[in-house]
Amino acid sequence: MKQWIKKLLNRWTSTSLIIRILCGLVVGAVLGLLVPSWTGIGILGKMFVSALKGIAPVLVAVLVVSSIAKAGKGLGLRYRALVTIYMLSTFIAAVCAVVGSFLFPVTLELSETANVEASAGSLAEVFSNLLTSMVANPVAAVANANYIAILFWSIILGISLKTLASKATINVVHDLSDVVTRVVKWVIQFAPFGILGLVFTTVSENGMAVFSTYGHLLLLLMGCMLANALIFNPLISFVMLRKNPYPLLFTCLKESGLQAFFTRSSAANIPINMSLCKKLGLEEEFYSVSIPLGATINMDGAAVTITVFSLAVANTLGIEVSFASALFLGVIATLGACGASGVAGGSLLLIPMACSFFGIPSDVAMQAVAVGFIVGVVQDSVETALNSSGDIFFTATAEYYDRKKRGMEGELKVES
Numbered sequence: 189m190k191q192w193i194k195k196l197l198n199r200w201t202s203t204s205l206i207i208r209i210l211c212g213l214v215v216g217a218v219l220g221l222l223v224p225s226w227t228g229i230g231i232l233g234k235m236f237v238s239a240l241k242g243i244a245p246v247l248v249a250v251l252v253v254s255s256i257a258k259a260g261k262g263l264g265l266r267y268r269a270l271v272t273i274y275m276l277s278t279f280i281a282a283v284c285a286v287v288g289s290f291l292f293p294v295t296l297e298l299s300e301t302a303n304v305e306a307s308a309g310s311l312a313e314v315f316s317n318l319l320t321s322m323v324a325n326p327v328a329a330v331a332n333a334n335y336i337a338i339l340f341w342s343i344i345l346g347i348s349l350k351t352l353a354s355k356a357t358i359n360v361v362h363d364l365s366d367v368v369t370r371v372v373k374w375v376i377q378f379a380p381f382g383i384l385g386l387v388f389t390t391v392s393e394n395g396m397a398v399f400s401t402y403g404h405l406l407l408l409l410m411g412c413m414l415a416n417a418l419i420f421n422p423l424i425s426f427v428m429l430r431k432n433p434y435p436l437l438f439t440c441l442k443e444s445g446l447q448a449f450f451t452r453s454s455a456a457n458i459p460i461n462m463s464l465c466k467k468l469g470l471e472e473e474f475y476s477v478s479i480p481l482g483a484t485i486n487m488d489g490a491a492v493t494i495t496v497f498s499l500a501v502a503n504t505l506g507i508e509v510s511f512a513s514a515l516f517l518g519v520i521a522t523l524g525a526c527g528a529s530g531v532a533g534g535s536l537l538l539i540p541m542a543c544s545f546f547g548i549p550s551d552v553a554m555q556a557v558a559v560g561f562i563v564g565v566v567q568d569s570v571e572t573a574l575n576s577s578g579d580i581f582f583t584a585t586a587e588y589y590d591r592k593k594r595g596m597e598g599e600l601k602v603e604s
Contacts, residue, residue: 200377207269212380213387213562221492230389230579233558236382239375241554244537245330247368248524249342254365256346257358269428270478270586274486277424277578281416282317285495288412288575294405294496294561295504297390321544331545332550336344340542341523372537372577379561386558405500406563412492417441421488421578425585429592436584437577442463449569457576458483470587478586482579487525489571490535493560499557500544507546517545530547535571536560 200208221228290565322340329337350356425433444463448457458479465475495518502509509517524538539560540553560567 196597209383210562212382212384216384216387217391219384222390223343224392226388227392230385230392232381232385233387234380234385234390236375236385237554237558239378239382239541239551240537240557243368243372243375243538244554244557245338247372247537248366248541249330249338250361252339252342253346253349254362256343257349258360266474266586266590269479270582271485272442273424273428273582273586274482275522277412277416277421277582278486278488278491279522280420280424281412282491282495282521282525283515284415284420285412285492285521286499286511286514286518288408288415289496289499289503292404292408292411293503294408294500296405296500296556309355331492332578334544382558383561385560402474402559402563405496405559406566409492409496409563409567410498410570413489413570416488416492417574417577419582425581428585428589433581433585437581439468440577440581440584443467444580445573446578451571461465461576461580461583465583468580468584471586474509474587475583478583482578482583486578486582487535487575488578489574490525490538491518491521493535493571494524494538494542494601495566497536497556497560498541498545498548500530501539501543501548501553502546505548505552507548509546513546515573517542535568536564 193266209537216229219226299566321334322337324334324337326337328334329341349361389468422433425436444457444461447460461479461482466472466477495514498517499509499514521538521542524541525535536557539557540550543553543556544550
């Protein structure tokens with residue numbers, strides 16, 4: 189019996205998560221149309237959302253603390269330039285998502301929103317509430333899913349660990365982040381059942397017309413990500429190098445982005461990016477640090493996802509959001525994206541943090557996370573392709589920028 193269960197679990201985990209989610213989506217839609225009275229199926233979706241809601245605050249806290257505590261010190265012009273590019277690119281992605289959301293606003297099908305009273309208010313009021321919320325009790329912040337406070341105290345704790353703690357202590361914190369990430373992976377293994385329950389509830393209550401809303405949302409997400417990949421990232425490279433960036437960009441998209449599209453994990457794509465760096469003739473001392481660093485803080489796709497979903501929830505609730513407030517949301521999304529988990533759908537778990545900026549309750553925000561897993565079959569693949577290809581693209585840009593500054597000869601070995 190144990191052997192049979194073990195084989196079944198191995199078969200389940202070895203099957204692509206995308207295929208399993210697609211199966212759950214189709215089965216949920218069919219059941220929602222054929223047997224809408226079987227409301228018990230919807231409990232699967234509620235359990236999945238509750239599990240995510242429970243683990244997400246802990247995940248954000250330990251990831252940010254661990255990332256800051258283990259971050260290396262500045263290692264010269266290349267690293268300063270690279271970190272600047274990574275952060276600038278992520279912020280531009282968030283701004284692109286803000287502009288896209290204002291030009292093509294979307295709403296979501298969320299339940300239990302009638303009694304929600306939230307307002308973005310003036311920028312001064314929002315900023316005041318943000319500062320007050322930021323310094324809340326850190327333990328209560330995790331318990332109450334106060335993501336602004338979680339982010340603030342995690343940064344403080346990470347800096348403190350980095351400056352005072354021993355290497356062994358920092359390794360313990362890093363191991364803890366790995367443990368929590370593993371738990372999230374286990375939860376996400378049951379995403380197909382959660383999606384089945386969520387889609388069943390959505391279809392049984394609203395019919396198949398609800399997918400037109402998800403289609404609009406998916407187009408907005410992909411449009412913003414493609415704009416960053418094909419326009420804004422190359423523009424950053426051109427400004428630094430004064431050379432046509434597209435040969436390098438297309439090489440990175442073909443050899444890194446395509447692989448990442450299917451693996452859906454920036455961390456899993458690190459060996460592929462390392463190999464491509466060697467192929468491009470970059471210095472191993474540089475890319476052996478820059479590629480793992482990029483897998484942590486170069487999160488253009490995550491910034492787009494967090495921003496678009498947060499503004500979509502605000503639109504759904506009828507919250508008036510000024511453009512200035514939305515831009516400040518972009519800053520929060522940029523900082524939050526740097527702590528996004530490397531697991532599939534990791535950026536979705538940061539949506540509640542951004543939604544809290546508008547006073548949106550975690551219960552409502554987690555429904556948006558659930559919607560994210562529905563469109564995540566495509567969204568997460570495109571997001572990871574953008575993030576991972578950007579790691580190698582900007583590593584090569586920073587390397588060549590450093591060569592120019594030092595007056596060194598040599599071109600990058602870019603395929604035509």
